[in-house]
Amino acid sequence: MQEEWEDVYANHVEAVFRYLMCFLGHREDALDLSQETFVKAFGRWKSFTGSSSLRTWLIAIAHNLAVDRVRKAERQRLLQKLLRQQPTQGVEMPEEIAQMNEARQELYLHIRHLKADHRAVVALRGLQEFSVQEAADILGWTESKVKVTYHRAIKSLSGHYKEGEQNVYEVV
Template sequence: MRDAFQKDTFQQIYEKYHQDVFKFLFYMVKNREQAEDLVQEVYIRVLKSYEKFEGRSSEKTWLLSIARHVAIDWFRKNKTIRERIFDKFDWDQQQIMDYKPLPDELALQGEQVQQMYHALDACTVDQKSVILLRYLQELSIAETAKTLGWTESKVKTTQHRALKQLQKQMNIIAEEREGFLSEKTRVKY
């Protein structure tokens, strides 16, 4: 009876939060196949530790906390691989597919979303985690703090620094693009 309950509970958790976990990991590692592998690692850890889940936070924040730790472990093991993936990510060739519909910003791959996506590379892992949890996963400050095991003030500080870093990177990208377009225009005439 207990195994059936665990199987049903696990299935419900998977169906309810799979897309959130996948999106979070995809934005962290910027590779569909790697994100899928890491999602599997998350659910292996969930199976091993669900009995210890005390419900002090929501299941979503608990899962995203596990996902963040899985991503950090992957970054530590694959530092040079991570740098190659970030440098060679190609929006035209990369397609994100999953069983559920894609987020609008990824499906449309608008220019501003692409720039923001690339600007995230300038952020630390902590900053990126906060941005993804707050704005992609739409967690509150309190939920983000629980997910990360931080104080709310640390989340606010990290969020502030991350937004400043993103703004700086977006300005650099805009200047580079503007310079490129100006140069291209001069070459034509």
């Protein structure tokens, strides 16, 4: 079992991290939730039925953890606002984003400002290249909702690019 689990971790940790990095936009949070994803998956290993791919199952766990993290952060921001306090943390760009080329850097910054549903579907379909069916399984949506939400997210991202600049479809 241990060798099997080590293989699962080694084969999927990068994909989980990349998804979380795109969804959350912060390296430390993505690393933290990557580890938490595998801890949770290990605890649920016996319940994995194989009805979806292992990769899809792991990304779904990561997605649910990320959504919970975002909701918690939103509640904290609301509480701070109600208490008339300024947030104590500034937004820091992760090392990976700083090392990317300028077009991809701009894209990631725009993705971070999308609604959570749009961020999730762009991360899965555009950056991680999951199929519509896999994205639907991960998000618990219909295939139709994945397609419509992805279209709207890309349209929103495209609106951020001026004429003559690189098209978002070329970057994703």
